[in-house]
Amino acid sequence: MKRRVVITGMGVITSLGRGVDVTTKALKEGHSSIRRINSFDPSSHKTTLGGEVDPLQFENFSAGDMDVRLWDRSSKLLFIATFDALMSAGLQSSENHPIRVPFIAGTTLGGMLASQNFHRAAITGKNYKDRAPFVSDALATHQLLHVSEALRILGETLILNNACASSLSAVGLAYERIRAGDCDIAITGGYEVMSDFTHAGFNVLQLVTSDACRPFDKGRTGLVLGEGAGVLVIETLEHALLRKASVIAEIIGYGQASDAYHLTKPDPNALGASRAIMAAVDQAEIDPDAIDYVNAHGTGTPSNDSMEAKALHFALGVHASKVPISSTKPFMGHLLGAAGVVETIISVIAIQEQMAPENLNLHELDSECELNVIRGGAQNLPIKTVLSNSFGFGGSNAAILVKRFIG
């Protein structure tokens, strides 16, 4: 018998702010947080825009009895989202009572801030040995360990990298392990931080826009980068009921597939993306018509959005042109490895609020994207089931289905 897997805790921090309530308010009001980048000088690049977390969020930052002086900003983002998710789930640990659960997280470039500081010192001949302690935060696996140690989370820690599908791959793996009976509860999510390294990389790849992120728009010219973290506590329904946890939503399907096409370009035939969506729908044992809203990957790059439209038509049939859809990347930027889990949280917010966020900055729908894209403000809709997609470099494709919890 298949086990039902429910979400009982959520934590999120992005340029919109910290927490589900702040995120919900911004989504309802159509408030974008894309600004000029402040954490480094972006003036030598095509775009100077980004979705950065307000530095005030890190003022007086502490993590239990941990020495956080050397913590990279990405560790702090992950800590904040994890702490909030545990609080939301009613899970509290202490020195003598650790939480014995697996923690599976995804990221694309992990501790790149710490890494680039060390690289630069080594390249420019400065005393890199002074920076040796930064090794403790230059690797993604260390960040997860820092957070686990600070929050007394014991159990397997696992970092997955699947480019921009990383955190959704993490959620998917945790979901499938719980569903299969390998464990009863897991903490899962992902994080990403803005850095010179990443910003320059997307600039030289000519994937960013100097204008605005306009998913599905005929005149779209690229993406805008962002940063943040999202964490979920997921568990079997039985486990949640036993510990009297509040159930927020249910995960009913997950799919993952590879393009095997190109390192940075999506397959224009959308075969991998459509197979990921169909696998999620098959696992959920639902008809595509049951999907009430799609939170799109929608990066705003010409190749991604037309590919995603094709994948949706292939996987959902005629329902693809009817189901309300939006990309929420214009609100906070593309969070790369953190995008999947943060957009899963937005999908849950859509269910909770019965509200589909607007696809900001859409002026003229691209004829290659024959979709029911939401514009003119957030829409109040009856939303029971949401599909959220994440696609990444290397032909990584993942899709998840979340549903309103009905006991």
Added chain:
Amino acid sequence: MYSGIVITGVGMMGDWGVGRDDFISLLLGHPTLTTIDKFDFDAHIDTNLLRRADYISLCAFTAAVMALRDAKISIKQEDSTRVGVILGTVHGPLHYSFDYHASLVTGDPKMVSPMFFSDSIPNAPVSHISTALGIHGYTITTQGYCAVAQGLKIAAERIQRGALDVCLVGGADVNHDFLAKLYGGCVAHPKKIATTFGGSGFLILESLDHAQKRGAVTYAHLEQALMITAKYEVLSSQHVSLLDKIDVQNPSKYLLSVADDDKDSELRRDYFLNGIPDHYTDCSSIFGYGFAAAESFQNILAVLIAQSPQMFSSFLGMTELTTAINNVSLLRTAFAGGNSLVVFSRNV
């Protein structure tokens, strides 16, 4: 405990050489030493498939192709949506990452080669393998000091659930001066960094049914792959021990062990000698701090011992080793509290 998951192929290359013969020479103390930048990749792969790829991608691709050949698997004859690739790594594409940073620091950021960035993302090697070989199933990169064990675990779960027929699971990391700088002040034996063996190793995991249908020869069965992060979880009897979780039908007869520092090694030896294994070898020194490459080599070594213990008796210093060994367990207590246990059983 898994059932019906077999290893049907192995492939490996590194600073010590390439293929099984060189691997055994290494174990016997006669490595064919080279460096990755001098390695003749053209002799092993059509590098047009991986034009301008980072060394780690070239190493991983070479080992993956060797493993597939060893298993006599042609992806074209498989349902490619039921074939997966999982690669473990600690540092990922380090050379391109470093070159990319150097370009950014010393030149005009706008003139940086795009490939430096796209190829410096950790999942680039898996992407190259899946693209070049036409693999459309589950692909993922695991990162950390027990990344290969975690990859084996994910692959076994997916095969067990019927989601995959075949999964290529490997590890890869390459040497770079940067590593010695990075770890110089952080590890107990920094000199080991300079003598480490980088490269890549791959194992072909397959469902027993699938292997039998195509008449494949099996090396060993994968019985378990476990991972616990906190160091004291393994070492203290007050906490859950990985060894307590060994769950095989024929009790483990042989333990290979790896530790990143001597203290760990001594603690483990004391603990184990009072415990389960009949035989014990610490193989930490063979591959040094080879990170995920070393982990993949250690797993391949465990598979080969499980398959043919007599062949390794001299290396293991145990002339009495016979076919009585039923299971080989590989336990790693690695940097940053990573602990894993992988158990392979003899193909009976």
